[in-house]
Amino acid sequence: MAKKTGIEVSLGISEAVKLADVDAIAAYPITPQTHIVEHLSELVADGELNAEFIPVESEHSAMSVCAGTAAAGARTYTATSSQGLALMNEILFIIPALRLPIVMTLANRALSGPISIWNDHSDLMSVRDTGWIAIFAENGQEAFDLTLQSFKIAEDHRVLLPISVNIDGFTLSHVIEPHEFLSQEEVNEFLPPYQPLVQLNPDKPVSMGMVGIPEIFFEAKKAQDVALIESKAVIKEVFKDFGDRFGRYYNVIESYRTEDAETLLLTMGSISETAMEAIDVMRDEQGRRVGLLRLRLWRPFPVDELREMVKGVKTLAVIDRAVSFGGTGGPVAGEIRSALYSTADRPYVASFIAGLGGRDVTVKDFMDMAALAEKMEAEGEIHEYKMIGVRE
Amino acid sequence: MAKNFNEMTWKEYSLAFMVTRPGCSAEYRTGDWRSQKPVVDKSKCIKCGICYLSCPDGAINLAADGTYDFDYDHCKGCGICATECWTGCISMVEEDK
Structure with a gap:
């Protein structure tokens, strides 16, 4: 039996993000998500994680920066909750349309008002139709495992879509639970470095986010819808791969x-x-x-x-x-x-x-x-x- | 010959409808948006270039003799050149239906 470590679920997620060796993190603190990115900023500052940690002035900026780093080909992570997610709203729609594989932890919290920092799923439901893959973890181990798997799913060239990994705010984010962590070697084997299919690169210029005139907008949305529907097969494939390697199987x-x-x-x-x-x-x-x-x-x-x-x-x-x-x-x-x-x-x-x-x-x-x-x-x-x- | 962009099916476009050939927007002819077109009387032209500078679409080109010609494939007929022209040598003429 593998060694179990008692750790706060938020910090377990940070550990998964570190093991995923992300290249860029842009985030703004908001309860109850704060511990995740706070710990990641410490890991970057201490030299334990070689990534750009980009502090921003709002969640709108956080998601905009994530769009930029992901478009440049960086493995990109962020986290938010509730009002923060609401402030990201405009950009949330653009990320899947641009087929950018960002992984975001969503520590689910009620939307105001009345003002509430506590848990329900109204934040996620408000972004139901943004085109993100949305996945739920029930405990700390699942949050750790699904965070790692999400990078592999999102970055698969058959998918190339963003994912929100949902964890219940406080009831999950702030509790200390036993985790079986994976070693860096195990993660490296499961999750190779991100290979972008297309990226912003001056040597081979592309334009992303062009205007969609009526003659092509509908086709763009059809392609996006099919990409999301077809991602399910890859999700199941990654769940199986993860289970075969580490013995913890997940199902949709x-x-x-x-x-x-x-x-x-x-x-x-x-x-x-x-x-x-x-x-x-x-x-x-x-x-x-x-x-x-x-x-x-x-x-x-x-x-x-x-x-x-x-x-x-x-x-x-x-x-x-x-x-x-x-x-x-x-x-x-x-x-x-x-x-x-x-x-x-x-x-x-x-x-x-x-x-x-x-x-x-x-x-x-x-x-x-x-x-x-x-x-x-x-x-x-x-x-x-x-x-x-x-x-x- | 590749299909026109507005005849392709949803499966035939690039990922996320990215443009992978820089500058290809010139292939999209915006000239048919025009309801009036600029016409120049070159006998009055003083070759000052104000029309060239004020065109928002880069649809005015320098000719060999120092006067200017219109790129009717891309001119949208906004009329700014005609308004700005110092000698009034550009006039806006209704397009034939």
């Missing part, structure tokens, strides 16, 4: 005790660990046929895998950590209903919104949601979404 949708399940819960992020506890209680103490799906890959959405994994399931309770105000369901539930609508034997989809702005979602909450979803299914209740854990 993870499942937990789903065998013979009539009811499935579906979660994203670190609350999945609490949900697994709830499944254990319901299975082992109550003999209920419940299981859990943990959505690891949010974009590109794993439609085929989802359809396969809910076959034969009667009730699917989707737990969202964001509100689509005035919409027809939580953002994840809406996606899932849409993915399943055209399938013949689809489960009843209950949409629950829980854990906004750092509100705890407990084992009991998950058990209540499973029971409520089953009741709604039995009664055929027509609903858009229900908020769980709000005082009425």
Whole structure:
């Protein structure tokens, strides 16, 4: 068994970025992401990481600098949260359109207002349609592993797209967890230096970010959409390669005790660990046929895998950590209903919104949601979404 | 002969629609945007070059005799040259439909 090191998850991510031997980091501090880039700036200052650390005056500038360094062919990293992500918004759309493989840790935090520094997924949901690959880690080990894998996925010439690695702010970013680190030799073998397909270079000039007149804009967007959809195959390939090398396998949708399940819960992020506890209680103490799906890959959405994994399931309770105000369901539930609508034997989809702005979602909450979803299914209740854990 | 850029399918463009040949924008003819075109009466031209300096599109070229000619493939017909010309030797004429 490999040696385990107890370290704050943020610092574990910094360690992964250091092992990835990034060339450029541009970031602006924002809670709860700050520890990651703060530690990276120390590593650069101490000469442990040979990279350009570019301090900037805002997140808009941070992402703009990242666009420049990535376009110049540098392995590029940044991290942000919430309002910082919102300030990057304009540039976020441009990065995938330019096919720049930036890796960004997103320490998920509620968007204001009211002002909140605590965790939910409203920040990520606000950038759903920017064209970034979005992936979720549930614990420190996953955050470390997925950060390393993200460079390999993003830089693959069949992909060349940016990735956000999502970790729940505070509940994950600020906790100390056991990590199995990889050695520099292991990482070097898994992740060779970035070989850009095209880069800004005076010896072979190119123009990036040209105007897209109506005659070509639509074709540009089609190409971008196909690139994102097709990245899923590479993501699965890298997951398998990583698992074969290091013994830790990842899937685009993870499942937990789903065998013979009539009811499935579906979660994203670190609350999945609490949900697994709830499944254990319901299975082992109550003999209920419940299981859990943990959505690891949010974009590109794993439609085929989802359809396969809910076959034969009667009730699917989707737990969202964001509100689509005035919409027809939580953002994840809406996606899932849409993915399943055209399938013949689809489960009843209950949409629950829980854990906004750092509100705890407990084992009991998950058990209540499973029971409520089953009741709604039995009664055929027509609903858009229900908020769980709000005082009425 | 390569396809025109506006006839290519989405699969045929370069990665991220990058331009990999410097200066190829000259191949895109903007002259058909024009509704009026500048016409010069060279008998009044004093070869001062103010039209050349004020053209925002670089669509005015120095001729061998020191006067100036218009590049109608790229002139968009903005009329700045006609406004700036000191002797009034440039006039804007409606394009034929």
